[in-house]
Each structure stands twice: as C-alpha cells, then as structure tokens.
Amino acid sequence: MLAVAATATLALLPRRVSSDCAKVDMTDAVFTAVRDNIINVEEAVEFAYDGDIYTKWVDYTGGAASWTTVEIPSATAVRTYGVVSANDAAERDPANWTLRASADGGSTWVVLDSQTGVQFTARHQRRAFDINFEGAAYNAYQLSVTAVAGGAATELMQVAEFELWSGAECHDPCCGVDCGDHGACNADTGLCTFVSHSVRIRGTSSD
Numbered sequence: 115m116l117a118v119a120a121t122a123t124l125a126l127l128p129r130r131v132s133s134d135c136a137k138v139d140m141t142d143a144v145f146t147a148v149r150d151n152i153i154n155v156e157e158a159v160e161f162a163y164d165g166d167i168y169t170k171w172v173d174y175t176g177g178a179a180s181w182t183t184v185e186i187p188s189a190t191a192v193r194t195y196g197v198v199s200a201n202d203a204a205e206r207d208p209a210n211w212t213l214r215a216s217a218d219g220g221s222t223w224v225v226l227d228s229q230t231g232v233q234f235t236a237r238h239q240r241r242a243f244d245i246n247f248e249g250a251a252y253n254a255y256q257l258s259v260t261a262v263a264g265g266a267a268t269e270l271m272q273v274a275e276f277e278l279w280s281g282a283e284c285h286d287p288c289c290g291v292d293c294g295d296h297g298a299c300n301a302d303t304g305l306c307t308f309v310s311h312s313v314r315i316r317g318t319s320s321d
Contacts, residue, residue: 135289138192138278140165144185147173157272167238167274167306168296170200176271177206181258184276185219189251194284195227196242196304197257198275199234205264206272207234212260213245215252223256233263238274240304242284249282 140163147159153174159182162171173180192215199207210230214223226245234241257276262268279289288299293306300307 135279135281135284137165137289137291138186138190138280140184140186142187145182146185147171147182148176148180149173162273162276165275165292166294166296167198167240168201170272170274171276172200172206172270172272174270176259177262177264177268178266179258179260180208180271181256182276183220183254183256184278185254187253189217189253190278190280191246191249191251192226192255192278192280193246193249193282194242194244194279195255195257196240196275196277196279197232197273198240198277199237200272200274201237203270203272204234204237205262205268206270207263208232208259208261208271208273209263210259210261212258213243214256214258215246215250216254216256217250217252220254220256224252226255230261238305240275240277242277242304 143163145160145163151158151172151174154172157170157172159171161169162182163184195213197208209232212225213227215226216223227243232241255278259271262271288301288304291299291304293299296306298307
C-alpha cells in the first residue's frame with residue numbers, strides 16, 4: 115500500500131450577515147451598451163452581469179466614453195451598487211462614472227451617484243457604493259463611464275461586474291456573492307478564493 119499526497123479544493127458558499135440584502139436578479143433582465151463587442155463575443159456586455167468576476171465586458175473603443183444599461187422586469191430600490199475590476203490591464207479600469215436610474219424604462223433619468231478618480235488597487239477588486247437613501251424604485255439603471263485609469267490615451271474600457279443590491283444593510287463585501295466553483299468569499303475583500311486542503315490518498319503500487 116502506498117500513501118500518496120494530493121490536494122483537494124473545496125468550494126464553499128459565502129456567508130450572508132443580513133436578511134435585508136439581496137443581489138438584484140438578472141435572470142430576465144435586458145442589457146445594452148453603447149456599442150456591441152464585435153471583436154470577442156465572450157467579452158460582450160452581458161458578462162458584466164453574469165455574477166462571475168472571472169469574466170468581463172470589454173468596450174474596445176470605450177476609453178473616452180462608455181455606458182451600459184440594465185432593464186429589470188420589476189422596479190427595485192437599489193441601495194448599493196458595485197463595480198469589479200477585470201483580470202488584467204489596470205489602465206482600462208473605469209475611473210470616472212455616473213450612475214443613473216429610470217422609472218419609465220429609460221425615457222427620463224435621475225442621477226443617483228457620481229464618482230471621480232476611483233482607483234482599483236488589485237485585479238478582481240470590488241468597489242461598492244451606497245446610494246438611493248430615499249428607497250425609490252426604478253426599473254432601469256445605467257453606468258456611464260467618462261474616463262479610465264489610463265487617461266485619454268487608453269482606447270479600451272473593461273469591467274468584470276456591474277452589480278446591484280437591494281436592501282439597506284448591504285455593507286458586507288460578501289453580501290449577495292455566490293462564488294460557486296470559484297471557492298469561498300473572503301469577507302474582507304468580497305473576492306472568491308479557493309480553499310485547499312492536503313489529504314492522504316491510499317492506493318496500491320506494483321513493480
């Protein structure tokens with residue numbers, strides 16, 4: 115009998131610290147962008163909403179200005195939103211943006227938040243922002259990016275996720291995060307990380 119060392123990776127679900135927090139369901143949502151990604155269909159706008167920080171949306175001419183809109187079936191009061199940096203090319207990270215919302219499917223818009231000079235210090239980093247303290251419900255939300263980290267010389271803009279949460283207690287980075295096969299959610303960063311354990315597997319050997 116031969117004892118062999120191996121590594122097993124366990125996929126754990128993240129914790130939720132409050133019942134008053136839910137990620138907006140994107141199952142029947144409609145996603146649009148300033149332009150279609152005709153270069154790589156696996157980096158189309160829907161990948162900014164798929165719940166997986168290891169995919170991404172790339173706007174290949176979005177360095178100066180870009181936007182994406184999501185229309186959801188039922189009006190929802192979004193209280194927190196998040197933007198997650200992609201896997202590479204930090205110069206493509208959004209730096210300046212405005213979040214708008216509409217209660218009439220996009221005919222009229224109200225500004226919920228504006229950010230300038232946002233910095234992502236790591237890949238797959240989530241930056242979350244509290245908004246909409248009055249709790250108004252909207253059925254469309256638009257993230258409009260007006261500058262990227264690399265400045266005007268950068269042609270591309272990319273994000274891994276544009277996330278929306280309802281509920282007033284969404285302050286835990288893991289709230290609404292389902293890591294699935296990507297492992298467990300780190301409560302400090304909101305990122306999905308693998309948890310590995312060494313195990314001993316016993317087997318037989320032959321000459």
